[in-house]
Amino acid sequence: MTNFNIIPNRRNNINGTKWTFVPKDVLPMWVADMDFPAPRPILNSLRKALEHGVLGYEIPGGVLQETVAARMDRLYKWKVKPESVLAVTGIVSGFTVAARAFCSPKKGVAFHTPVYNEFHEVKDNVGVPQMDIPFVKSVKGNIISYAIDWDVFEKQVKKARIFLLCNPHNPLGIIFSREELSRMAEICIKHKVLIVSDEIHSELLLGGSKFIPMAKISREIEKHVITLVAPSKTFNVPGLFCGFAIIPNEELRKPFEMEMNRLRLHVASMGLQAANAAFSGQCDGWLRELNRYLTGNRDFLVDYVTKYMPNVRTTLPDATYLGWLDFTQAGIQGSPFEFFRDTAKVYLSDGKIFGKEGEGHVRINFGTSRGTLKEGLDRMRKAMERM
Numbered sequence: 001m002t003n004f005n006i007i008p009n010r011r012n013n014i015n016g017t018k019w020t021f022v023p024k025d026v027l028p029m030w031v032a033d034m035d036f037p038a039p040r041p042i043l044n045s046l047r048k049a050l051e052h053g054v055l056g057y058e059i060p061g062g063v064l065q066e067t068v069a070a071r072m073d074r075l076y077k078w079k080v081k082p083e084s085v086l087a088v089t090g091i092v093s094g095f096t097v098a099a100r101a102f103c104s105p106k107k108g109v110a111f112h113t114p115v116y117n118e119f120h121e122v123k124d125n126v127g128v129p130q131m132d133i134p135f136v137k138s139v140k141g142n143i144i145s146y147a148i149d150w151d152v153f154e155k156q157v158k159k160a161r162i163f164l165l166c167n168p169h170n171p172l173g174i175i176f177s178r179e180e181l182s183r184m185a186e187i188c189i190k191h192k193v194l195i196v197s198d199e200i201h202s203e204l205l206l207g208g209s210k211f212i213p214m215a216k217i218s219r220e221i222e223k224h225v226i227t228l229v230a231p232s233k234t235f236n237v238p239g240l241f242c243g244f245a246i247i248p249n250e251e252l253r254k255p256f257e258m259e260m261n262r263l264r265l266h267v268a269s270m271g272l273q274a275a276n277a278a279f280s281g282q283c284d285g286w287l288r289e290l291n292r293y294l295t296g297n298r299d300f301l302v303d304y305v306t307k308y309m310p311n312v313r314t315t316l317p318d319a320t321y322l323g324w325l326d327f328t329q330a331g332i333q334g335s336p337f338e339f340f341r342d343t344a345k346v347y348l349s350d351g352k353i354f355g356k357e358g359e360g361h362v363r364i365n366f367g368t369s370r371g372t373l374k375e376g377l378d379r380m381r382k383a384m385e386r387m
């Protein structure tokens with residue numbers, strides 16, 4: 001059993017930007033990595049490589065492609081050929097490469113907003129138009145939820161070349177249903193829009209939630225989808241920058257691969273090594289324990305906000321270790337991100353980096369020990385009481 005209540009000190013950790021970026025009196029609850037060490041089989045495989053001592057070139061090959069394909073089959077009964085799997089230097093690289101390969105200055109990317117801040121960077125990084133598809137927000141008690149406005153979805157998506165889907169969704173924690181995925185795909189296919197599905201959070205499932213990859217909905221849909229997966233969030237190895245693009249349709253895979261080759265995007269050998277151990281199945285017991293612990297943290301967060309933070313609203317995420325708090329009714333003057341940074345000494349992610357709908361909101365990272373989560377919430381509550 002892993003004891004997730006105990007976390008290492010990361011203030012002096014070379015992989016610790018989350019902690020070293022902020023002054024010592026500030027508690028970091030921002031960037032999306034967790035405070036837990038990676039599972040043992042991953043660490044052992046890295047140690048083995050280090051102990052050998054020769055850190056030569058490693059070209060991602062058959063064994064790793066088979067490991068990824070086997071994982072898709074085991075998790076979702078999604079049968080993909082190993083050659084459909086390409087190693088990428090992270091998921092942001094993956095969707096950026098896709099935009100470079102398929103978009104044009106006239107037809108760019110469309111995505112739901114608010115969404116992961118890096119989606120918003122594609123526009124300038126690749127030089128393509130961006131179509132926002134704002135969610136419709138609703139409130140029940142202090143729980144907020146977000147739904148798709150299908151008219152807006154179609155109106156915006158048809159102007160794009162790529163629909164960039166974030167599923168499960170960062171920062172809202174939504175897992176889209178089979179029906180929603182089918183409907184999104186149907187509209188995209190009707191308008192000849194490719195789907196790039198960022199599924200980096202797909203194995204961080206809370207409260208027994210189930211996930212279905214967009215490309216698994218049907219063989220027809222699969223032809224239009226580039227799926228991006230990685231062990232980085234699930235097993236907390238994001239600093240190793242290794243992910244995978246699964247592209248069964250050769251007509252999409254070839255241009256994608258060509259663009260990767262042009263850019264000379266090579267994954268480091270340690271990333272490949274870790275990914276193989278992570279996806280092999282040896283870490284799945286650890287992952288089950290992690291998901292139970294994160295579910296406890298989510299429930300703790302939601303209960304805490306409900307009990308002790310009047311007029312603050314929260315999502316009830318089904319996936320990820322990211323909470324989304326709405327302070328628009330809480331009477332804070334100016335940005336809640338700055339308020340909590342300066343007054344509570346808690347460093348959160350500013351809601352507005354996820355799109356203008358995120359103004360007045362913050363994202364909170366609960367991928368930490370319960371004690372640290374409580375400490376952060378206590379600091380926030382006290383700062384609000386002093387207000």
Ligand SMILES: Cc1ncc(COP(=O)(O)O)c(C=O)c1O
Pocket residue numbers: 032089090091092093116166170198200201230232238241242243
């Ligand atoms: C939805 C989503 N995609 C991609 C990433 C980052 O992926 P990578 O570090 O592999 O580029 C993150 C990190 O927070 C994320 O939340």
